[in-house]
Amino acid sequence: MTITRSELLDVVYRFYPRGVHKIQRIYVPPGEPVYEDTEEHRRLVEAANHGRAQYPTWKAMIRRLGDRYGLQNESLSLVAGGSDPAYSARIYRPRDSGPVPSISDRASLSFHVSLLGPHYGIHSRGEPDEIPAAVAKEIEATYPGYQPIPPELGNEVVPDVDMDGLMMGEATIYVCLFSNVWTWVDP
Template identity: 75%
Template sequence: MKMTRSELLDVVYRFYPRGVQKIQRIYVPPGEPVYEDTEEHRRLVEAANRGRAEYPAWEAMIHRLGDRYGLQNESLHLFSGGADPAYSARIWLTDETALSFHVSLLGPYYGIHLPGIPEEEPVAREIAREIESTYPGYRPIPPEIGNEVVPDVAISVVLMGEAKIYMCLFSEVWTWVDP
C-alpha cells in the first residue's frame, strides 16, 4: 500500500494541535489554548507512555546493532517523562559522521536519516532489516513526503510553519544529522 502525505498529516494532526504554539501557560493570555491542555498532547503523552512500556523490544534491537556498530541511544529522554514521538538512535559511520534512525510511537513508520557518505548504504540496509523484523508492518517514510512542512503545527523548539512531517513523527532529533 502506497503511503500518502494525507495519511501522514492525519497522524500528525491526531497528536499535535493545529495553530497552538508550544509555550507555557504563564506566557499565554487567560482563556487562550495552551498546548499541554489539548487532546492532541494527551494522545502524544499516552503514546510516549506506551513507548516506555514497550521499550524492551527497542532496547534488544539497539543492543543487537550496538554489538556491530558504535551506537548512541537517543531515547533515554522517554524515561525522564518526555513525550517523544519515537525511539531514536544514531550509529557512527566515521569519527565525525553518524546516521540516525527512528521508530515512531505514533504509527507504523520508521526513518533512517542518511548523512550522504558511501559507508551509509550497507548500514542503512541492516538497520531497515532490524526495524522491520522487530516491528512487523512498519514502513519507511519516503523523503519526498517526510520533508514536507506541516504549516500549522509547532513542536518543542520548532516554530509554527517550520515543523516537517519527519520531525512530528520522529522528533526534532531528526534534524541532528545533516546530509
C-alpha cells in the same frame, strides 16, 4: 502498501494541535487554549507512555545493532518521562578504517521508530555501505508492518504545528513523527 501525504498529516494532527503555540500558561490570556490542555497533547503523552512500556523491545534491537556498529541511543529522555514521539538512535562511522570507534568518529546515520504510527525513518549522509539496509532490515524484523516514510513526504513542512525549538511553519513530517533528533544528522 503506499503511504500518502494525507495519511501522514492525519497522524501528525492526531498528536499535535493546529495553530496552538507551545508556550506556558502564564504567557497566554485567560480562556485561550494552552498546548498541554489539548486532546492532541494528551494522545502524545499516552503514546510516549506506551513507548516506555515497550522500551525493552527497542533496547534489545539497538543492542543487536550496537554489537555491529558504534551506536548511541537517543531515547533516554523518553525513558526519563519525556513525551518524545519516537525511539531514536545514531550510528557513528569511523573517520579512519579502524574497527574500533574513536572520539573522532562522526554521526552519519540516525534512525527512528515512531510511537505515533507504524513508521520509521533512516537519515543518512549517503555513504556507500550496507548500514542503512541493515538497519531497515532490523527495524522491519523487530516492528512488523512498519514502513519507511519517503523523503518527498517526510521533508514536507507542516505549516500549522508548533514544536519544541521550531516555530509554526518550520516542522516537517519527519520532525513531527520522529522529533528534533531527526535533524541531528545532516544528509
